[in-house]
Amino acid sequence: MPEQTEVQKKQDDKIKAVAEELVKSNKKVQLIYAFNGTGKTRLSRAVKELVAPKPEEGEEEEPTRRKILYYSAFTEDLFVWDNDRDNDEVRKIDIQPNSFTDWVLRDRGQDQNIIANFQRYTSRSITPSFPLKSRIDFGDGAKKIDTFPEIRFAYTGGDNIENDVKISKGEESNLIWSIFYTLLQEVVEVLAEPDLKKREEDVYNDLKYVFIDDPVSSLDDSHLIELAVDLAELIKTTESGLKFIITTHNPLFYNVLFNEFNNKKYKDVDKVKASLQAAIASGGDVAEALDTLVAPDDKDNVAAALQLSDNDAAIAAVTRPKMIYKRERSAKYRLSKEADGSFALAEQGNDSPFSYHLLLLSELKNAVDSGQVQKFHFNYLRNVLEKTATFLGHHRWGDLLPKIDGNPDPFASRIVNLSSHSAHSGEEVAELEARDQEKLGELVNYLFSHYHFFKPKEQNA
Numbered sequence: 001m002p003e004q005t006e007v008q009k010k011q012d013d014k015i016k017a018v019a020e021e022l023v024k025s026n027k028k029v030q031l032i033y034a035f036n037g038t039g040k041t042r043l044s045r046a047v048k049e050l051v052a053p054k055p056e057e058g059e060e061e062e063p064t065r066r067k068i069l070y071y072s073a074f075t076e077d078l079f080v081w082d083n084d085r086d087n088d089e090v091r092k093i094d095i096q097p098n099s100f101t102d103w104v105l106r107d108r109g110q111d112q113n114i115i116a117n118f119q120r121y122t123s124r125s126i127t128p129s130f131p132l133k134s135r136i137d138f139g140d141g142a143k144k145i146d147t148f149p150e151i152r153f154a155y156t157g158g159d160n161i162e163n164d165v166k167i168s169k170g171e172e173s174n175l176i177w178s179i180f181y182t183l184l185q186e187v188v189e190v191l192a193e194p195d196l197k198k199r200e201e202d203v204y205n206d207l208k209y210v211f212i213d214d215p216v217s218s219l220d221d222s223h224l225i226e227l228a229v230d231l232a233e234l235i236k237t238t239e240s241g242l243k244f245i246i247t248t249h250n251p252l253f254y255n256v257l258f259n260e261f262n263n264k265k266y267k268d269v270d271k272v273k274a275s276l277q278a279a280i281a282s283g284g285d286v287a288e289a290l291d292t293l294v295a296p297d298d299k300d301n302v303a304a305a306l307q308l309s310d311n312d313a314a315i316a317a318v319t320r321p322k323m324i325y326k327r328e329r330s331a332k333y334r335l336s337k338e339a340d341g342s343f344a345l346a347e348q349g350n351d352s353p354f355s356y357h358l359l360l361l362s363e364l365k366n367a368v369d370s371g372q373v374q375k376f377h378f379n380y381l382r383n384v385l386e387k388t389a390t391f392l393g394h395h396r397w398g399d400l401l402p403k404i405d406g407n408p409d410p411f412a413s414r415i416v417n418l419s420s421h422s423a424h425s426g427e428e429v430a431e432l433e434a435r436d437q438e439k440l441g442e443l444v445n446y447l448f449s450h451y452h453f454f455k456p457k458e459q460n461a
Contacts, residue, residue, distance in 0.1 A: 019046035029244040034335035040247040070211035091166040093151040117178040191240035232260030236325040251356035265325035368441040
């Protein structure tokens with residue numbers, strides 16, 4: 001393995017410092033927005049290494065999943081399509097050899113729950129299957145083990161069933177997420193029992209963190225919103241000390257989670273009543289049930305009511321269930337990579353989520369003011385122009401450019417087009433000529449002055 005350069009070492013140290021800040025936080029959930037390429041996946045690895053470091057020489061290595069579960073690009077890389085190019089008949093997803101999926105499918109037996117979650121997010125007409133096969137593990141004394149090396153899909157339309165079909169990229173993303181999400185549901189359910197001795201399983205007792213990096217690739221907006229709402233609901237109902245870190249480059253996903261994490265969560269009233277009824281019927285520890293199920297200032301009323309012979313009256317005394325989540329238990333950030341290779345984690349307020357186009361304008365303004373303009377900044381400008389043109393009802397983004405003799409500035413239009421399209425030669429050259437940098441600055445200042453956007457300071461306040 002080649003040695004790291006001094007620059008790479010400094011960047012690793014800085015991303016580790018961000019990871020340490022996140023791990024030290026007492027927040028239940030930390031939500032982070034960052035542009036693609038900023039370092040979200042590197043951050044997930046850094047957090048994992050802090051929470052579940054590699055053992056010292058001579059120490060026994062245990063699976064990292066005992067302390068942290070993480071979903072990232074590495075998770076998605078485990079699944080690779082085999083399109084059967086020779087015969088064009090048996091199309092399937094091959095699962096690269098790993099311990100995680102076998103653990104979920106074989107040891108946890110979650111295949112049917114995965115299918116249910118997948119079909120809820122996609123369609124009941126598509127059914128995945130996980131064929132069980134055996135292989136020889138030569139690393140364990142040539143031991144024969146059961147494994148799940150592939151996923152196949154059947155499509156049902158009316159009375160017809162078509163086997164071994166290929167699904168879309170969005171459906172594939174949903175399936176991979178469903179595997180992880182199904183495991184997460186089981187984790188939350190098991191950890192809901194605070195007494196370690198009473199838990200059905202002890203495999204999650206040492207689990208401390210869940211790191212989720214962008215589970216939204218290739219999803220349409222409706223499924224993305226549904227996924228975000230379900231994830232937020234699951235996190236907010238988690239009463240254990242489990243902590244969550246979520247990173248994303250998708251503004252819609254970030255904003256939906258932002259709003260969901262700003263809403264309080266109480267215990268489900270029906271579940272509270274059912275638990276108290278069970279405690280009364282079985283002669284169990286009602287006082288313990290009150291501690292875990294009922295808001296503190298309601299306990300005296302409920303305790304008094306439980307002395308009544310009429311159990312219905314006792315249950316009716318549950319006037320307000322216990323709050324299990326409030327927005328102060330979350331933190332929202334924006335992760336950025338500075339020109340010198342360092343990383344900045346800026347906390348966002350709870351009042352409102354950010355607007356993506358204003359964030360882009362802020363980045364553009366900072367680049368212009370610092371003289372650090374690069375070619376990708378024209379992509380940001382093009383993005384802002386297109387979104388603004390759509391909002392204002394213009395058919396072309398060029399209509400928003402400064403006018404010369406009543407027509408859009410031709411040089412401005414040309415330079416935005418050339419610099420924001422990868423099909424043109426010279427794309428690999430990040431530096432810009434002084435004239436191009438100057439033109440970008442003029443266009444950014446024109447947008448602020450002519451269309452009265454909020455200034456970056458107001459956006460980041």
